[in-house]
Amino acid sequence: MSRTATTTFPVLDVIRQRWSPRAFADQPVPEQALQQLFEAAAWAPSAMNEQPWRYLYAHRADEAAFRQLFDCLLPGNQPWARHAPVLVLALAKTTFSNDTPNAAALHDLGMANSHLILEATALGLHGHFMGGFDADKAREAFGLPANLQPVVIMALGYLGRAEQLDEPFLSREQAPRQRRSVAAFAFPGQLPS
Template sequence: MSHIKIANTEHDVLDLIKNRWSPRSFSDKVIPENDLHTILEAAGWAASANNEQPWQYYYASKGNDGFVQITESLFGGNKPWAQHADVLIVAVARKTFEANQTENGAAMHDLGMANAHLLLQASALNIYSHMMGGFDRVKISETLNLTENQLPVAIIALGYLDEAEKLEEPFKTRELTPRVRKPLSEFVFSKN
């Protein structure tokens, strides 16, 4: 089934990028702790403005209270399938620079870079990920005791791939639909 999710690219993109996609069907297989730490460390090696590294990750594994609390913050379109992931990670951006407490305008960008590293490292380990923006930010902030300087940006589901047939609609159809992206002509503009 995952072969239909391999990106059909116009140019010779890395296989690691072509093969990364966001499933909703996760198996019961547990991610080894060392692999999880490898995935999280990969995030830490992303580029960041002034080497600020404004990303923070809070995670919980299935079967723990923290996992249930993170799941409870998810909106209805994510909760039915995300509760079957092995790990849920909350990606948080620290909004100010540590040195002088001024606004870090690159914090969200830098967290995005770290998230991309995380997703690709997971893919390299044959662990699948699904980013979610559909969650209650106030609720998760309270659950994690975040400060005003911490912005929860995304929740990431991690796990091993399972069969699409175990999903209910509309998730099953989404799982079985080939990936598509806009062509370069729609988002790249030369000013030469």
């Protein structure tokens, strides 16, 4: 089954090919490739060029570091995420360098994450972003300061076979990809009442 999205309007192939699998191959991600993804993230736009994104990551081969990130995941994500070659915790620094609040920090981290995941897709890698993790546990585990907000954990790796997953993950992996139509969220002039 093709996982490339069928779009109503033409978009870049790398956008159509990006998706969030739960099945990962047992193949390590080279450190050089991972650094290339972080380089892509570095070039995302940000308010006042603050670049408020931070990433903590661990390769599965580094069992202690991987376990520290893995233990922050909620039980619903652990059964499949344990097979990912890399886990990445994405954080937003919520203050500017002058210690004033940065209201755009989450937006800017999202931009960096988009750059990162599209670069990953171009390299034949896939990532699955998870909001299902314990942010307080991550704060404690990594000794995070108050102005560093844990936002998502991403499982990253090469695509595996859907059949390696148990239910309910197998069905989700094989379900058709769907998105709202552009008309459902983009409006000329004003929002509908």
